[in-house]
Amino acid sequence: MSRSPVRVFRPWLGAFALVLLPLAGNQAGAAPRTVYAGTLQGAGEVVMELEAAQDGTLTGRYFYPKQGVDIPLKGTPAALYEPKPYYERKEAGLDPDEDAPAGRAAAWQGARDADGYRGQWVDARTGKRRSFQLRRVAEYDPDALAPDSVRAVTDAISGGMGSGIAFDVSIDAERAPYETRKLAGYAVPAGPDIGTPTLAYRMWRDPRTKFSYPRLSRHPDAKVLERVNGLLEQRHWQMSLAALACKASAYTDDNPAAGTLGSYDEEEIKVDWLSSALMTVSESGSLYCGGAHPNNHFEPYTFDLLRGEYLDWNHVFDAYESDGNGFRTESATLLEVVNAARNALASTDATGAADGESLEGCVDLWPSFLALGAEAPGMLSLSVSGVGHAMGVCLGTHAVVPFKDLAPYLKPGGEAYLVVD
Template identity: 45%
Template sequence: MALAFFAFAVTGVQAAPVDVYRGTLGGADVVMELGQPKAGGEREGRYFYVRNGVDIPLKGTLGALAEALPINDEWRRAQSDWPVFSDAKQRSMQWRLQPQGDFLVGEWVDGFKGKKLPLSLKRIAKYDPEKIAPQGVEAVTKTIVQGYGSSVSKGVALTTQSAPYDYLKMIEQKLEQGREVVVNPSLAWRPVRDARTRFWYPRLTRHPDAKILSQTNALLELRHWEMNLEALGCAGSIYLSSGPEAGSLGNYNHEEVKVSYLSSALMSVVESGSNGCGGAHPNNHFDPFVLDLLRGGDMDFTRLFKGAKYGEYRLEFSPQMTGFIQKSLVNQPEPHDDRECNDFLPEYMALMLNKPDKMSFVISGIGHAMGACLGSGVNISFKKLQPYLKPDAERYFQP
């Protein structure tokens, strides 16, 4: 727990605003984040090469800012404090910088091989990482399940104002383009991926409403970026952990993201997999979400179903619809093993759509011990749902 908490600390959670710099290290583009000087002039920060997006911790005075060494040998693993900034012979890699207005200039010195490279960085932003960091339950959950990962709270919009350091980590990448999937001449989507993290994520490429297309892609992009940051955070744990996942992508490179349904009114996407980076157990998950392609944004199911409301933890249906779902669940033909999961559906229910014309009520968010039940549930045709729909809802349920 302590090590995972420290991971958040060194990746940007500090009490005071930090400065963000961008420039070059030799011929490579880099972005650096640097905290305010403490007693004696010591600072803490991090930087990444734009080409790989992996954070490397920094610590020291401006004239001798040491770069963390990966925990990849017996000596470094034996140390009591991570990250490690020098070896047993006190050799280190240092940034030797001097301020010149909004610039920091100097040289990068490899104390192991004697190599030197010029450094030039311009200050481009200032922000407070504490305002976007995971807090409370989210921070504890990420520590237990994820172990190491992103220092940005879920749902934070990455912009040049709110999170300039992480925004630059994402925005600079040219995404690989998959094959376009055409539903009809005015409706299509395409998978894209960041070569650094290697999993595919959808984007709309055609929709009758240009504004809806743009809004939807902004939401898809944010979710994609959040997962990318988690994966790159795990890759950066090579400087913070000796665990077997340290330096990996936390299995995000095997994440499966599917578009299960797309019409001009609704888009249903499922994120599923088993990822983690040294937590107590892997994050086995089956997380569907549905986007409203008529109004924009996430689908508000209370506008579709009679008597539905959002409770403290989940969507709650009317007694009539709840009974209908339970009856449909019990009566459907399914393997016996799935029936053992039926009792969990009301408490851990998520909604998704399956083509050509079905809504699915499935188990999502259940604890690790019952992970085998993830995704099980019942499929109900649009036609059978009609008695429970509000009058304006039927325009959403077109195959």
């Protein structure tokens, strides 16, 4: 998946499986996981994932689609056990990190074969039994989904939860069959079309995670609309998985946010700019589901609506160049644009944030924490993004450059991106 070259990777995705659940990957030589789907009598549809260890034990998880929250499983082929919530085990005087019989909520007793898994679910509190019939629907390699270890360590410090899936991996039925069954088909339109008769977007909302994310509803090029909506959906899905992972942590953690949506339901997601050539979507808020501190963030994403991909700003002007080590760094042209904006701010009163904290010095974080975007009525936005917790007050847009002022820097064809429809 093509990514914006100005992206500062968010620090809150990916820790879930690496820190809390054995199922979400990055384990050396992890066995393939088998996915089952079917019905539990009286409870409806369930989706389950199981992984077998060399000693014959099984670990896994399952969810009810109406909730989308993973419930851990551990045991043997004859009986898999699901735990009571972490706080219940702790309040009962049990070691919540151990699998004690008194800490079990239910048992799945059955048999597996090449076709599926069937048997009885037994409520540990009441002894009530329900039959289940699950069919085998997929098998996949968890290592192919895992985020890198650097991001996982960062996640454990800030935010604490994540999707467990790397950003460059598409969440689809082949690569991530368990997660795709959790997400596909649940988001629905949550507002009117915003735009013109030929160009518009609409917010979509998954009622389980309670936040909305945009999709294009009209664009002159149907293929571009389809490709960009695929990217927007992937962003929505990554965030939804992280929110649902926080709810699932009620079984594995007792931090104050465990069992909540991790404040994703308070996330502010805006379309800052939409033209037939560009779309900028910004994500901002304060996410928390464990870790040393909340993930205060502001992150703009710009999509190329001429090509149907994340925007490479070098299509507009010479913004980035190779540093000789395989990475991109800011070009002299971009630094000239940034310095001009910084000097303009210096000549005005750029201090005094809304909460009373000074913003003086925030622009000195450029270019290390610079993110580009576009916003109305047709301007390049220069923002601080990806900065550490201590400098969180600086997050956001601090300067704008009218499209017309970029004319001296444009590459051939670059003007096509700066249209104002």
